[in-house]
Amino acid sequence: MREAILLVGGQGTRLRPLTINTPKPMLPVAGVPFTVHQIMRARDAGITRIVLATSYRADVFASFIADSDLGIEVVIATEEVPLGTGGAIRFASGFLTGDSEDPVVIFNGDVLTGVDIDALITSHESHCADVTLYLTRVADPRAYGLVPTSPEGRVLQFLEKPQTPEEIVTDQINAGCYVFTRSVIDSIPEGRPVSVEREIFPVLLAADRAVMGVVDSGYWLDLGQPMDFVAGSVDLVLGNAPSPAVTSPGESLILTGTTIEASANICGGTTIGKGTKVGSNSEVRASVVFDSASIGSNVSITNSIIGQGAMIGDSCVIADSVVGDFAQIGAGNELRNGARVWVNAELDELVVRFSSDK
Numbered sequence: 001m002r003e004a005i006l007l008v009g010g011q012g013t014r015l016r017p018l019t020i021n022t023p024k025p026m027l028p029v030a031g032v033p034f035t036v037h038q039i040m041r042a043r044d045a046g047i048t049r050i051v052l053a054t055s056y057r058a059d060v061f062a063s064f065i066a067d068s069d070l071g072i073e074v075v076i077a078t079e080e081v082p083l084g085t086g087g088a089i090r091f092a093s094g095f096l097t098g099d100s101e102d103p104v105v106i107f108n109g110d111v112l113t114g115v116d117i118d119a120l121i122t123s124h125e126s127h128c129a130d131v132t133l134y135l136t137r138v139a140d141p142r143a144y145g146l147v148p149t150s151p152e153g154r155v156l157q158f159l160e161k162p163q164t165p166e167e168i169v170t171d172q173i174n175a176g177c178y179v180f181t182r183s184v185i186d187s188i189p190e191g192r193p194v195s196v197e198r199e200i201f202p203v204l205l206a207a208d209r210a211v212m213g214v215v216d217s218g219y220w221l222d223l224g225q226p227m228d229f230v231a232g233s234v235d236l237v238l239g240n241a242p243s244p245a246v247t248s249p250g251e252s253l254i255l256t257g258t259t260i261e262a263s264a265n266i267c268g269g270t271t272i273g274k275g276t277k278v279g280s281n282s283e284v285r286a287s288v289v290f291d292s293a294s295i296g297s298n299v300s301i302t303n304s305i306i307g308q309g310a311m312i313g314d315s316c317v318i319a320d321s322v323v324g325d326f327a328q329i330g331a332g333n334e335l336r337n338g339a340r341v342w343v344n345a346e347l348d349e350l351v352v353r354f355s356s357d358k
Ligand code: GDD
Pocket: 007, 008, 009, 010, 011, 053, 054, 055, 079, 082, 083, 084, 085, 088, 107, 108, 109, 110, 111, 143, 144, 145, 146, 160, 173, 174, 175, 176, 197, 222, 224
């Protein structure tokens, strides 16, 4: 039996207002909650049992899992107070059944990747490592955990979200998937918040434990910010990112019960959620529209997220923006450059316009 822990208890603050009603891993990405893509990838890598480490809006996970059969045993562990990434791993380990020498795979709940999980476990075992980190290279590593390694793949340092230019010592980052030997999880302090990145990795390195890094150059994206969330969904729909939950990639993904006028153009990897309506001459490009939304006529939506039940009036322009669940945007408004409209907010007609003198 191979077991894993999926960390899904964060508040998803950077994705607000989308995460007010729905925790980040339960937001729909290419038609299913993001967590389904991850659970199915774990299943396909031979993991037979996965513990969801929940905290924020744990109820949403519980009811979804109760109604789903994902072909893998899913167990829900819920922290009464958020315990941080390390505390969550420690708490969730109480729901594991393996022995102290068994490998346990741990996933951050917002990372889209094609990494070979089986190869990561094999590497961990062949090095007799305490922990093996999956690493990737990014152009701007500042928002991540920096992980320089030796030529043999030994982790030299772990610098979470560096604050100064001197700390930017590498473009290799923690890609949010680890293999821990179970006994190492048992050494994480119990019953208090612990950060695996800020506390546990530095402690293991200071004790000269065998912490290894495996650098992979395949697809990788953290969906924790709106534009990355859109990009991840688009890549899944187009088939540029791998997932067993996307069986037939294409130009767009249109779910059931939608009403889309023939003159509307749904393109660039857009997903249109269940029961959503799109009016005539509207274009929805490279975007994610959740269920039961209503989009008027002559609307242009690009690189944006439209929340559940939101209403977009005629002739609106929405680019690189987020509209919260059940918000109502009156006709003729223009939202651009990272605008975020809150859940249930109402914008009258022609309230927000951009300068038209070009
Ligand atoms: N159960 C539980 N409890 N889960 C939590 C908690 C908690 O208290 N806090 C955070 N999580 C979960 C989040 O739901 C998410 O899936 C994961 O832990 C990581 O949290 P993020 O908030 O997404 O962290 P990040 O993106 O800033 O940074 C992390 O991921 C980067 C890669 O995407 C770090 O691990 C970085 O080192 C890493 O580079």
